[in-house]
Amino acid sequence: MASEHFLIPRNITNVLRQVSYTGIIALGMTFVIIAGGIDLSVGSMIALIGVLVVMLLNYLGDGWTAVTLAIGASVVLGVIFGAINGLITVKGRVAAFIATLATMSVYRSLTLYISDAGEVVSRNTFYPEVGGGYWLSIPIPVWLFLGLAIIGHLILRHSAYGRHVCAVGSNAKVASYSAININRVYFLTFVIAGITVGIAAVMLSSRLNSVSPGDAGLFYELDVIAAVVIGGTSLSGGKGTIWGTVIGAIILGIINNMLNLLGVSPYLQGTVKGLVILIAVLMQFQKNRT
Amino acid sequence: MASEHFLIPRNITNVLRQVSYTGIIALGMTFVIIAGGIDLSVGSMIALIGVLVVMLLNYLGDGWTAVTLAIGASVVLGVIFGAINGLITVKGRVAAFIATLATMSVYRSLTLYISDAGEVVSRNTFYPEVGGGYWLSIPIPVWLFLGLAIIGHLILRHSAYGRHVCAVGSNAKVASYSAININRVYFLTFVIAGITVGIAAVMLSSRLNSVSPGDAGLFYELDVIAAVVIGGTSLSGGKGTIWGTVIGAIILGIINNMLNLLGVSPYLQGTVKGLVILIAVLMQFQKNRT
């Protein structure tokens, strides 16, 4: 019964689109986790950037120029909020999970404050086409997800920076004894994550043409971390691949889609997600052991 | 204007009561954090236990016996869910923050599933008196908070187990060289946290005589961790005090209360909480440096 619907092209595109928002962020998170960190603030950050971007859009008025400016702004905002996470973690020597737990709270609260907890709706008529549009019958966010994955892969596997990220996450001391500026490398992973959040914020807010500050991105950190971990990236850092993350995100999307099509209570999806994270982590531990 | 209201006894009792729910959990969290762990699942766990207890209560019918049984059950449930966290962390060698991030998702999702995301309302007429009652004009939850703090303090400072918790958090290797069963010690801190969550669940659910599965305990982990960290317990483990946590919880309550009286938007409270955690952690780092 599930499979009856599952393979129709429309469902596949759908799953891919649903997956692409957290998938894009998971690409950035892959860098953070490989470097030995974690970013719990991504869910709040997407809401904050989403709200700010839609407000900016409404301020700029209609037209494609406004849209282009807003997209640029969301990337810049991603850089800024990512840099804040990075700075606290690197300069303050605060464990990444506690630094980003704190900013998770701060970013969400600012989102609610700025929007007065009310939905922010864009009045730009072109904006919905950005995240809701298609190219060659494939949704734009899906293209973007794949494009960014390729860029991410190139950086991770084929650039010196990517090599350094792996080295820092594997053994920070060895990295610093290899003339690598570990603080810079670690800091930049948070900026990269911020950029992907910025891009995902555009996709999400333009798809819905609005942002609901209370629940936009709520619990995204779970989906994102799950995608990365299912993709084989070790939570203790040092190794992982972008393609693993892409596959992890898609697997997660398929699981959710199957559960939905099978009529399993949507409330159990959180259980599945939690268990999937645990199993992935435990399997990694098992593997490392042998 | 703020101070005008602040010192009236009623306001003080009020702040103490507001603080007691997360304060009680913070007592348990103090053990977890001193041992070098963290428990992000407490907010979901309080919702899950709350829902189960109210359901049990409705099954048992009216009367004090039912209430007593339900209270016992909530403590047992706390032990079980805490033990699950502990087992995953200890046996699976999973970092506590990721294990409890996963169970946070699982517990919340089970809460929603069991209750079908609907509010669960108790039909027991005595239950509200448990958390809503007074003794010597002081609310019951406040008495309980203080009583548990005393017990917590005795265990932490005056029992061998308490010493072992500090030792494990300070340097697990040294602790195991000192013939301490570090797994057992670490595991039990999660159980202790679970017990405090169980108790807080009774206080919270009896207060409204109902539990709203989606938002009960949402973001409690932030308040709880903030209280512990403000109280001077080091997030890297090894040292901390129960009285510090009690004071931390009260300070947090006073800050919220002040913000309120000053008319600051409630949405900004999350920002304050996040910043307070960051400042507390950064100050500890500063202190350790000198």
Add this chain to the structure above:
Amino acid sequence: MSKPQTALLELRHIHKSFGAVQVLHDINVSLVAGEVLGILGENGAGKSTLLKIISGIYHASSGEVCVDGKVVSIKDASSAKALGIAMIPQEFNLIPSLNVFENIFLGNELKRHGWLDKRTMREKTQSLMALLETQLPSDAMIEDLSVAQKQMVEIAKALVNDARILIMDEPTTVLTAQEADVLFALVDKLKAKGVTVLFISHKLKEVKRLCDRLLIMRDGEVVALEKVSELDEHDMARLMVGRELSQVFPAKTVGGQELALNVSGLTVPNLLSDINLQVHCGEVLGIAGLMGSGRTETAEAIMGLRKRSQGQIEVFGEVVNIKSLQDAVEHKLAYLSEDRQGSGLIMNFDLSENITLISLNKYKKGLIQHQKTRERAEHYRKLFSIKTETVSTPLVNLSGGNQQKVYLSKWMDTEPKILILDEPTRGIDVNTKKEIYHFIRELTEQGIAVIVISSEMEEVIGLAHRVMVMREGKVQGELCGADINEQQIMYLAAGLREQQDSNNAQGKRA
């Protein structure tokens, strides 16, 4: 070896390996009650490993431990404790956030009605401190204590159980002469009470003073087990080092004239004071000294890994300001650290990734040219005959010696002009050692200036044109030519003939 009574502790055919590296080979010892056994050996000989097996921290790969004639299984620290075995480890083993008495009784707390009996614990602590002739409040926090005081707490912690077998791993390294005397007096008392003591030390004099018998180890094997009275300090040193040097070391080159590195007045607060050293092109400077003498710190301070408070560094006659490792690498310095796994290699990277980690910019044209990096790694694999299938093998799968060769390749790929090697042969077999020695010679032929820091006496002797001996963060003396021998180095390192040798060295340096 006479056995007047039944053995209290007996080790039979103990073997131990970590992965592929065999650290202990067939160790057999038998000790009676009240005996003090000294254990001597070079760094990495396996002394600590042996004692950790007895105290339950490591498990022997094969062999038996017997206590009171019965084979026992020592699973962990608590089963060792139950057998009356206590250990004062080489590294500090105290919880900094707990106070003195809490540490002494950690895992062993005294209770009354289930709660801690702090009063009795404080009292017992005081009497232990009295026994150790140490003034130390029982409520002092460990983090506030001096190194020697901490050591006293360690000792008290080992004593509190009324141990029958007491293991001390270099307990006196951080004690002053007076403090050490208190400890020795205490050991005498314990001995009289029938406690068996195993005692590791690099200080030959104190071993002579304290022990009944000596176990001398080399490369994980027992080379001698003798009564102390039958050995003098020279015998001990000979037995410890005891290898024919001729085949292993290549003949030394002449050594160059051009000054490559000139360090003057190098000071790092609390660790190093006023270090002066020079190396010429094509020359090998050896740095010898005991553990903690500051050799590693010297190298790290030169390389910008430690903040120096004073000192000037000249590279090829030019004063340079090295603030970070990046700066040092830019000035063609290289530093092979002593901790291969901890700070040298990324274990889950493969050969080519490790070898090109520092020199990656050479292989970049926008993106990394992986083929080029692999070719380069292949070059080193051949050059050093690194034993591995391909250059894509992760480092974990290589033996220690081969890892060391990869580490060396990694630094060679930066094309250094000045190379500092810290314990370059730690934990590797004789053959690999030989290969590395020959390679060092080749480097000097190419005019590269080399500094070799080593705790293996023969290595320094076999390689260096000049040897600088350090002690307690200072240069204790410098030797060259025929003066480079075990005795001279030992004496300088241990501060035995300070007067004479420092005069000697001063003369040389001038």
Add this chain to the structure above:
Amino acid sequence: AEYKVGVSVPSADHGWTAGLLWWAEKAVADYKAKGDEVEFYVVAASSGSKQVGDVEDLMIKGIDALVILPHNPATLQKVIEEAYGEGIYTVVVDRELETPAQNVFIAGDNAGLGRESGVWMAEQMKGKGKIVVLEGMSIPINKQRVDAFNEVIAKSSGIEILDSQPADWSTQKALAVMENFLQKHSHIDAVWCQDDDMLKGVMQAIKESGRTEIKTVLGGAGSKDIIKMVIDGDPVVRATVTYPPSMVASGIALAVTGIKGENLGDMYHTSPSRVILAAELVTKDNAEHFYVPDAAF
């Protein structure tokens, strides 16, 4: 089955939405009892963005009609437009879209609820005193209610609105917000909270604070518990205004009628495009008439 109908609602996070789900399931069960001509899929989402996914999944299942109570209308706007654009017979319940994209809209009279509440409140307060307001979620229907209420209150110059904050129609949030109000304002005469679930939280906060000056608390939507309080003569809670969650069941009926193109019951036309249910004031006088003891809300 000949027809497939998808029903998408927010999860039962408070009494009213619980009632909503109960009515949706009841309507479905009633249809099932009649035969298997229509197949239903009922899904509940805990947030607006999850509901978008729900609707996408329903579309995959090839539904002919969609009955939806949008969590927050702006978030759901696009996806509902997509469904409607594909020719799916769309019934929007309760929370209206900014740009209409439906065959039928059915809701209560939100402005009417605010107005009725304001009028009753002003009358009870005899034109003077201090009010605090607990609002619902920041979505259009909340604004319609609050605006209407404020408009009426503004006519009584003696009444001051001290504070007005959202509590999302949730009991728990209302407790927290009311606690804050009680700390902030030393004297409060009346509370308006536009939802009976929030009223429970408000009452608990008042009880715990020990404050006695609050003489009037008005909720809304007409839950059976509150109606019972009115019947029993509670001194503070003396009224409520209806906003029945059964509107979703009617929405389902309208959808089924709509896809079949049949006439509505005994009426002479098919499903109307707009149905607004009046907001009625419930007081002790008429409460018995609205009291359904076995209802879910």
